[in-house]
Structure formats: C-alpha cells, structure tokens
Amino acid sequence: MEKRVTFNERFLPYLLVAPQIIITLVFFFWPSGQAIWQSVLLEDAFGGNSKFVWFDNFSHLLADPAYFASVRLTFVFSALVAAIGLAFSLLLAVMADRVIRGATAYKALLVWPYAVAPAVAGVLWGFLFNPSVGIVAWLLGGIGIEFNYVISGNQALLLVVMAAVWNHVSYNFLFFLAGLQSIPRSLIEAAAIDGAGPGRRFWDIVFPLLSPTGFFLLVINILYAFFGTFGVIDALTKGGPGQATNILVYKVYNDGFRGQDLGGSSAQSVILMLIVIALTFVQFRFIERRVHY
C-alpha cells in the first residue's frame, strides 16, 4: 500500500533514513557479512593467520557428533518449552475468559513475568531448586526424589524448561486471551442452544477458531526457545552438566568466546541465521494472511 499524497524533497528523505540505515549497515550487515566470511576461513588460534578453506568448517561441524547432539537437544528443548508453555497459558486464558468477576485482576496478576529478565528468571529458579538451600528441592527430597540439577543432566534440562516457560507464560496468555475474546459470542450461544456442553463447545468451536493464534504463538515460542533463553541457561547451567543444556545459541557463544574457535562458531552462526530466516518467513506468510489492510 502506498500514499497518494507525498512531499517533494530531494535530500530530506535521505537525511531521515540515514540514522537507521547507518546503524543497520555498521552493526548488522557488516558483522553478518563477516560471519559468513569467517565461516569459510580457518583461523590460527594464536595469530592472525587465516586461510581460505571453502566449506571445511561446515563439513567439520556436520561431521561432529557433539553438534548433532546440540541440534537434537535444541529441538527437544524448544518442543518442551512450546508444548508446556502453550498448554499452561491456554488453560489459564480459557479460565480467565470464562470468569466474569475478577478477569482484569487475574490478567494483572499474570502479565508481569514478561518484565523479568531471562537471566534473573534463571537466578530465581536456581534458588528454588538449589541442592543445598532450595525449598522445592528440599520438598522433593522429603518425598524421596533427589533433585540436583548440578549433577543430573535431565533435571538441569527440566529446570531450564520450567524457568523459560515461566518467563514467557504471560506473553502466551495475553495472545490467547485476545484470541478467545475475539470469538463471536453468538457462535458459542448457538452451540449451547443445540445442546453442546462446555467441553464439546471448546473442542468443536473455540479450539479451531483459536488455531491461528495458536500457530502464531507456536512459531514465536520456538523462536523464543531457540534464541531468547540464552540468559536463563547462562544463569542456571552454563550449558552443563556436560552438554546437557548446551543448545545451539549457547554453543555459538561457548565455542566462539570461550573456545576461541572463530571459524566453527561463525559456521554455526550462519546455520542459525538460516534457521531464523526460515522461521521468520513462516511467521510472515502467516501474518500476511491474517492481517487485512
């Protein structure tokens, strides 16, 4: 869509877009180009020597079982974050949509976790489950479950998933609630008159009509689990124990900054870029269909 009426100026528009374009070029295109360039170089760890190695970094990466373990872990992790997060927030949103009294109060009480930094969320959950002072770890110990996320990889993953879901639950809740409130009441009333109970009405009417929102949130949650959870992981487990929570985005950081493997890290960055581009593309195709100008 375009404006019919515009202004005629020669230099002004360039001046107006300049700040944004300059920042984009310097901090976005330039580093992204470098990431792609470095991904085909082999850099000497001790000096400035580097040589062009074509796609060696990529083939090393794809032959590396540790990389595949990280890919698999990332998929498991994001599936868990998306599934648990969506189910929990859908439940809350359906209930909040049902109640007449107190709906705004519940909303106010459920939206604030979004404002907590992921890294701080990690610290809070780490405190609850700390093996020596954590209250939840103590309670679990009382019923015979030994919870020590510092040692057990599976428990570490579970804890990271819980903290990540907690941090993102308000976002999902708000979108689900908005989706529910946009469903025409007349449809639900008609079904009720035909004798459909609340469960039947939910599965046959509300759920299908909510599926666009659900799909949008699914993509957003996967993106969030892939990239937004860096702080949670860094605060809680640093990718450990072993490699148990070393998801792709954390591995880029670990290999690049701690391991000083620039070529390998850049190759990983390039692969991640492709994944984000694919996901963003899916998201936009979907939004285009949904929004009517």
Place this chain on the structure above:
Amino acid sequence: MVENRPIVTFLSHLVLILGVLIIGFPVWMTFVASTHDQATMLRSPVPLLPGPYLFENYRQVLVEGFGRGFSETPIWVTLMNSMVMALGVALGKVAISIISAFAIVYFRFPLRMWFFWAIFVTLMLPVEVRIVPTYGVVADLGMLDSYSGLIIPLIASATATFLFRQFFLSVPDELTEAARVDGASPLRFFWDILLPMSRTSIAALFVIQFIYGWNQYLWPLLITTKESFYTVVMAVTRQSNAVDSAPSWNLLMAMAMLAMLPPVLVVIFMQRQFVRGLVDTEK
C-alpha cells in the same frame, strides 16, 4: 457466560488462583529470602515468611554492594547503568524508527524500496545469532565499556519502523493535503500533525522497548569489562555464580528483587500501553 454453572465457575477461579500462585511463588520466595539474615538462609528448610532484615539487606546491596572481596560495586551504580541503557535503547529506537518510517511513507525517492528491505531483513537476525562478529565491530570502533556501545548497536529495529509505517499508512491523506495547501513544510507536518497523532503508538512502543533494554543480558556481558559499566541483570547473574563460595543468599535475592522491580512496575502501571505494545509489535 452462556449458561450459569456455579461448579464450573468455581473450578475456573480455582485454576486461575492456582496459576497465579504458581507464577508468583518464585518471586515470593525471592522476596522472603531478601528479608532474612545470612545464617537463616543457610538452614534448610528456608523460611516461607518474611523476616526482620529487609531494610538492612537492601541498604547493604544498594550502598555497599555485595562486599567481602566479591563485587564491591554498589547496586545503585548498576541500576543507574541499566536505567541509562533502557532509556537510551527505548528513546533511540522510537526516534530513529519514526523518522525513517516517515521518510519511507511520505516521500518518493530513488532507493526507497532498497532502504525498506534493508531495514526489513534486520528483523530476521537477533543479536544472539551474530554475537562474535558484532563484538568485533564494536571493539574496532573503540566502543567497548561505554554507554554508546551498550545502546547504539541495539537501536536499529525493524519492528518499530514497521509499526510506525502501518500507523502512518492509516493516517488520512486529507491531512497531508491540507498541510500542503497551507504551505507547511514536511518537517512542520511531521512535528505538528503526525507526531501528536502517534502518541499512543509511541507510548506502547516505548514501554516494550524499555523492558527490552533493561533486560538485555548477553550484549552488556560481552562489551563491558569494567564493573562501573555493569548492568543490574549482569550483576545479579555474576553474583549468583559466586553464591556457592560466598553464600549470602539474602543479599543476592535483594539484588534480584531490585533488578526486577523497575520493569515490573512499568508493566503494572502502564499495563494498557504494555499490552498494546506487545500486540502491535508481536514481539
């Protein structure tokens, strides 16, 4: 409500109250921990109700920092840094994206679509994906350990530009025509007509970007080495990594409370703008 079933309504409230309690529990425990002394917090099980040390703990982290050979930086310094960064990112994003959206919508000029797409692709790559090379660029420009290094690389935002573009496209052309007939320059039109009309969009965007800026973690972690530039989120996380050797859980949790408070207050008091911003930016 379609039909009145007291049991179902009761169950709905029950589920919601349980949900609120589960979501609030980590923060409640954090608050409780920040009101006890160190010894109490090391005895298992930890208390579930607040203690008498609230004022003392918060005073110590705010004024003296963690102390005892660990981080000597008082938390108020890191809170100030976070505030500068959050305000800088939010204001910067709003400012540069509103003028670039204005240029793209209200002018016809060569390369216009090229600029539009250049901004559009930034949407696709979060900082996390390209950290190593971006760090290199910032280091080359000598922006490590500075506010400009903390703020400027984060203020290019496609979402904000799109939001303003959408909004400008919905502004009636008659307004532009009237302004032109009256001989107003483009900047005058922008300042006197467009900007006042965009108030609600600006407020919504500002709230979202303030939270985004405050909660940044990876970026300040990379580009700051001096404690005087640490943000509060960084300070909390660094201290939590040291908590096993200096187990002052009470102080750590007081720091965590202070790190959460400003953005949570913004969400609570500006809830309408917050929800609107979230839905508009789909962030």
